[in-house]
Amino acid sequence: MNALLNTGAPLLRDAAEALAVAEGLADSFAREAAERDRERRLPHAELENFSRSGLWGITVPKAFGGPGLASVTLTKVIARIAQADGSLGQIPQNHFYALEVLRVNGSEAQQRRLYAEVLAGKRFGNALAELGTRTALDRNTxxxxxxxxxxxxxxxxxxxxxxxxxxxxxxxxxxxxxxxxxxxxxxxxxxxxxxxxxxxxxxxxxxxxxxxxxxxxxxxxxxxxQSAFDRPTTVGPFAQLLHAAIDTGIARGAYEDLLQFVRNKSRPWIDSGVDKASDDPLTQQEIGKLRVRLAATEALLERAGEFVDRAQLAPDEHSVAAASIAVAEARAISTETSLLLGSKLLELSGSRATLAEFGLDRHWRNARTHTLHDPVRWKYHAIGDYYLNDRLPPRRGTI
CATH class of the missing domain: 2.40.110.10 (Butyryl-CoA Dehydrogenase, subunit A, domain 2)
Structure with a gap:
């Protein structure tokens, strides 16, 4: 299949260039996002453009020919793509996760060879989780x-x-x-x-x-x-950071679609004396609350990325723990914000939002599905234990 024959990708030199490329791709991905979701049309062509853009190689260290861009930049790229299409935002998550494991635990020869493949445009998928095991951490393979x-x-x-x-x-x-x-x-x-x-x-x-x-x-x-969790490394918080970026992007996508839909909506179903839904004071109040919540989520995501970047440069017990807690905070709020915005989009837009021609219900469905990846309630537990008892969180891929 042609989508598996990527023959090269440009080297994106800095954060500004990477974010500009992501912006252009996101605009193109958004155009048929609802149709792809409705028809379950797998995004082979879109992924080919995505990986040919050079974005899948932005975390390759400079020592191996990559740009070595920061985790903060990567989260912004993932969030922007997820805003356009939640599925497309999630697909590279495990690609970057594998590259982080390679960075932390791979030999120099392995790093040189596999990083070169990524810079040439190859994509890495994943086969990590299993069904039917006693816990989510058990493996039978x-x-x-x-x-x-x-x-x-x-x-x-x-x-x-x-x-x-x-x-x-x-x-x-x-x-x-x-x-x-x-x-x-x-x-x-x-x-x-x-x-x-x-x-x-x-x-x-x-x-x-x-x-x-x-x-x-x-x-x-x-x-x-396994040794990536036997000692302090950023493999766990890095993985969770990307999940938070996906949810934050889905939340932003729901928010932008909500603004567009409400601006074009006619008089509210209860006669409030206004001709447009956007002039209804109760709707304005709800939008205001959502905007504050979204801004807080995006700020915590960026802050978490900064913690991960610092821990990657100097990993030890305390820097990795601090990164895990900062990411847990971002992951907790992004879970709740993406679900809230997806739900409010339907509430304020009305039943028309679920029509196939709009497909706005996909934002809630995407958020509800992706946020089930791991339980947010345990993140609050770890956060509280950290601040209350100075107890470091466990080292694993879910925090």
């Missing part, structure tokens, strides 16, 4: 040593982006239960991608199943994973 490398056996689900990727970073455990991340080539023998994602939101993320039937993988493509 096995990594077995062979004479010429390893083989992988197991089944994964919620594999966002795998359908569109040239490599599928896969979390598997060895005979000792130790986790590794294998950067499995898409064309590997025994690898099967199944498009069975049927969520009522985030409908075009390609978050289906991946089957591994004695899939061979070279030793050079296997990177330690």
């Amino acid at each position: 096995r990594l077995t040593r062979t004479d010429d490398g390893y083989r992988i056996d197991g089944r994964k689900f919620y594999c966002t982006g795998a359908l569109f990727a040239q490599r599928i970073p896969t979390l598997a455990v060895d005979e000792h239960g130790v986790g590794f991340l294998a950067f499995v080539p898409r064309e590997a023998k025994g690898l099967q991608l199944i498009d069975d994602w049927s969520g009522f939101g985030q409908r075009t993320t390609g978050s289906g199943s991946v089957l591994f039937d004695s899939v061979p993988v070279a030793a050079d493509d296997v990177v330690p994973f």
Whole structure:
């Protein structure tokens, strides 16, 4: 398929250039976002343009030929794309997550080779989560040593982006239960991608199943994973930061569509003496509350990115914990704001907003689906424990 034959991408030198490219892409992605959602039309062409833009390589360190842009910049890029299309905003999340694991735990040779692939325009998907395990942290997918490398056996689900990727970073455990991340080539023998994602939101993320039937993988493509949580690293807060960016972008998209819809709406259904909904004082009050909430969410997201950037430069027990808490704060408020704005969009726009010609209900559906990734209630618990008892949060990918 042509969408898997990316042959190169430009190098974006700084944050201003990356944000300008993201802005242009977002404008083009927004035009058919409702249609893609309604028809569940997978965004192969859009992803090709996205990865050809150079944005998928902006976190590659300068030492390996990339621009090494800050996490703050990446969150703004992801949020802007998610504003246009929540699914498109989510698809690269695990690509960047895998690159962070590679940065933290990969050998220099692995980094040089895999980063070069990314700078050439290749996309990484993911095969991390599994269904039917005792907890969300348990894994049954096995990594077995062979004479010429390893083989992988197991089944994964919620594999966002795998359908569109040239490599599928896969979390598997060895005979000792130790986790590794294998950067499995898409064309590997025994690898099967199944498009069975049927969520009522985030409908075009390609978050289906991946089957591994004695899939061979070279030793050079296997990177330690578990050790990224055995010591203080930014892998956990970095992952959560991108989830917060997705929700913040969805919230901003709902807000902008709400303004546009209300401005063009006729007299409120209760006669308040005004001719336009935008002149109704109760509607204005609601918009004002939403604007304040959204501004606070975007500010906390940027602040969290700054904490992650500092921890990446000097990771230790306290800098990583501070980053995790700052990200948890952003993740908590972005969860609530995206759900609130999606709901208020429907409330203030009325039943017409759910019509297929508008498709504005997708913002709430996207937010409701994506915010179920991990429970926000535990983030509040960790935040409170940190400030009240000076207790550091656990090191894992959900905080």
